Amino acid sequence: MDVHSETGERIGRLRHRYLDEVAVISIQRARYYTESWRETERSGLSNGERVALAMKNVYEKMDFFIDPDDRIAGAWTEHFLGIPIDVERGLFNDVFSVELKKRTMISHILKDNLRFIAYMIRKSGLSSLLRSLRETKAAGAAMPSIGTTTMSKRCVNPCTISRRDKRILLGDILGYWRGKTVVDILKKRLAEGKIFTGDMEGFSASLPSTTSRKDIVISLGAAMGVWQGHLILDHETPLKKGLLAIRQDVRKKIGQGGNTPEELGFLRSQEAALSGVVTFCERLKDYVQKAYEHENDPERKDILRVMAQNTASVPLMPAGNFREAVQSYWTVKTAVELALPFNVHAPGRLDQYFYPYYEKDIREGRITRDEARRLLEELLLKIMTHNMRPDSNYQGTFGQRYEGSEPVTLGGVTPRGDDATNELTYLIMEAAHRSKTALNIVVRIHQNCPKDLMLAVADLHYSGTSSISLMNDDISIAAMKKRGFSPADANNYAITGCVDMCAPGKTGGIGFSALLMARTLDITLRNGDAKTLVGFVRGVGLKTGDPDAFGSFNEFLDAYVLQAKNMIRLIVRASQIRDRLYAEMLPAPYISIFMRGCLDNKRDVTRAGAVYDLEGILFMNSIANVVDSLYVIKKLVFEKKAFGFGQLIDAVDHNFAGYEDIHRMITALDGKWGNGNRESDGLARELTTRLFEDTYRYKTFKGGPYAPFVNSMTSHTFDGRVSLATPDGRKAARPYAASCNPYNVDNRGLTGVLTSVAALDFTHVLGCAVNVRLHPSAVGETEEARKKYSSLIRTYFKLGGQQLQPTVASTEVLKCAQGQPEQYRDLIVKVGGYSAYFVDLGKEIQDEIISRSEHVKNG
């Protein structure tokens, strides 16, 4: 693989502008959506139809944008780099209300802190509050805060807004939605559903907090994502059939009659939504056509002519060639991402979808390999730009602009099980390398995949293209089958979100909740209460017994499992409430038209219309810290009787200050998870399998399975920041291990780490992120060495590993990048599950990545 040549000027320019320009918040979507929604308030239409019409109104009135460097037409907003907002869900409404002005930020912080202090004094008295504040300070921790820097001035992910738009947004638009959003109603429903136990509700209401409403802390051991939109649209049907033919199918269904009123309401929402997308396409076409007509420069006119031809025919009609296929995909994606921004609509298996067009064009001489690659480079960068959120500054030191998820899935097997690798598999990898896009590029590896594919991956890793991650087909396909996917759909899996498997185009929007593993351990140690750096909460868990009374380690382990299962049950109840709310309040007609099953079943995707449904339970923060803690308890408390539970809890409460002996014994304990130690690996497998298996008991509101995922995004840093020390020796306020990583306690190198990770039974898991940080020398300077790197990964997969996402960057390089960010602008790293530009990341998460074990060449 050619890894040396730089990309062309045009792509380089696009990348630099996407990286360096300040994003603009566009209110057009919010405004026209609200306008229509108000009009249909008393129309008697179903909510599905109202949503469809509201977005149609957006498509009819919005402005378009085209850049001289574009070859693929269609931007998310009227700006080169804009962010549209959906006000109806309300994920970021409070961010805008508060963080666009300094004044509102200061008053938010003041109010928040006063509320917190009042709560703490009421609950536990002034002296206890002061003690808790002292402890927090001693631990070097500070409660994260939104700070006082407004969105347009902040360093991480700045976004600006025009004066006029700000006035309209803060006044009319947000005013209308106050109390009406999904977020607002969800809070009430959760309280009515008695989701919050013990003092939980009062405590979380009192917490100085983020203004972002993406997640809700439902217990100290569990959190829930507010939206339910990780998915992959059905891109094959529009490519092959075109939107007009799809609309005909819908009309036929309406005409056939025999529909119940609900079904008819749904079908009408589909017709309206299709008309909405068609409107978007036609207005885009007109916009490009006009640009073409007004263009005088002959070279640019040629380019615009091709773009005008493409947009005139796709996606309304089937794609006829590679350029049209790419344009068709992008137009559909952009329209739907505008209807549901921030959802994470991954592209799916692009090498499979595009290959027939590419192959034909190459054969008939209509396109060259390089031309196709440049178009793919542009596409990958553009997909990345759909992956930014107008998030709270609270995320600042933990965040970044592009959450490089929306993975592209490559390679693997066909639905029939044959090798699916083709020329585009390699070309897209090359495009990822050259464009330096911060996306996840997932390469599926199976037993019969070409040896060249693994070597190509090794070449790219050596060159520092850390966007590329690897999936093990054998384990992954087995896992899909266990969760009810048909053999063909299991074979056809693709990745969405960060690392989440699904049947592309057939799996309704996945929602996510999280089991907070270490916090659940804390709850077990405190017999149902929980302690954090920001306060003590009674009764958030079960009364599983005073730890001192446990006669054996297994009894203690059982208690932990019981507490964790209780959190899983809570997650199930909460997510069912959330999903019911979406079905009632906010159907998703724009997803339903691109989701197989919905039309046949005549049901919206929020009402189980899709062929499959799925809800994810993230096992986070973290398996490593909990396994190591349990191992410490097993060896030192029960076997060696070096100290008792009482001392251990005291040590944890005091962040090991005054308990240095205990801390030393803990850190000196050999064989923690990550060293290929049979005992701790066995413990990790037993613990996780018991919890993974528990998830089979439940069905989602839509009748799909709950499946475990192991990914922490960036939560391991900010959850760590407010957490006490853990029995594995991790100090208070320090990050937890990221995702499925061991906690940098390995002393047996890469093979030990991989052996330990592979000890988990991943056939229960529908996605995990295993981060290892490699010095390039560990990948290999020579081809011979890279073959060994391939063998390393193959062995790990044979042992049962599911996923691997190396960050190939030395500690030295990362430290330099911290010092001189401008020189390392496109250095990509893996955070929890996704790719990101290192220099875009907040300091705290940068430090966490640097602190990960670096594996260098040995010998």
Place this chain on the structure above:
Amino acid sequence: MGIVFDIQTYAIYDGPGIRTCVFFKGCPLSCVWCHNPESQRLQPEMGYRADRCAGCGSCVEACPHDALVLEGDGVRRDTGRCVVCGLCEKVCRADAHEKIGYKTSAEAVVEKVIADRPFFTESSGGVTLTGGEPTVQREFLLETAGLLKKSEIHTALETCGHFGKELMPALIDTIDLFLYDIKHADADTHKRFTGVDNRVILENFVSIVRKAGPPRIIPRIPLIPGFNADGASLKGICRFLKEARYEGPVHLMPYNSMAKSKYEKLGRGVQYQNMGELSGDMIDGFVGLVRDNGFEAVINH
């Protein structure tokens, strides 16, 4: 029992496939360029990193043999008093002290390395016994190699070749691959730079080629500026290889000057000699030269 100072997994430059390297302590040579000074002495010793030391004095207090004194910002060790008990390492919070080398049994070594068997199998790799010079601890070496053979793990030996002939039959029997250093063909130069004569080394080489056959031995030439990184020296080695009827690849291992901190850690900073740099062009030239002399040359980092 033997003394080992490190076991490293996923070694990719020390023999075929993925390997685990077991580093034996002790070496009969004293090469002026040695890049593994911690391997030279047979006995365990204490390393100390001044750059990490916080100067807190807790090791000085803890030392039962009064072998440590606070001096300036750091600590000085009286090696005459120090019995290498390792207590200073245990009490140090800054990880400034490090015990180099520990006593272990062959069984324990094999038990550790065997954990990576799946990686060896997949990559046709195995274990590389290296050092120091493993043949210095002959009983321990033979025991380890014997156990590995019994466990059907491919075993390579990195050796300087300076060992007694009586060891040969057992080595031929247990070692699958000899990675065999040939440093210089000229006896005087060899002695001047390594402290020993090369006669035994060259004889042993010939003997292995004869008894085990060429695929089981690979000569490795460390390319050292000022010692053998020159046309005449390399031609001399090639001539010897031809006379020995060796007909396989030759590994060239370019010198790097990165061992300085290792010497300092051992309190032997004065012994460190920077031999100079080798440019990429020079290395390419040596590859060509070896090739012109009838051998396939492989650069091994």
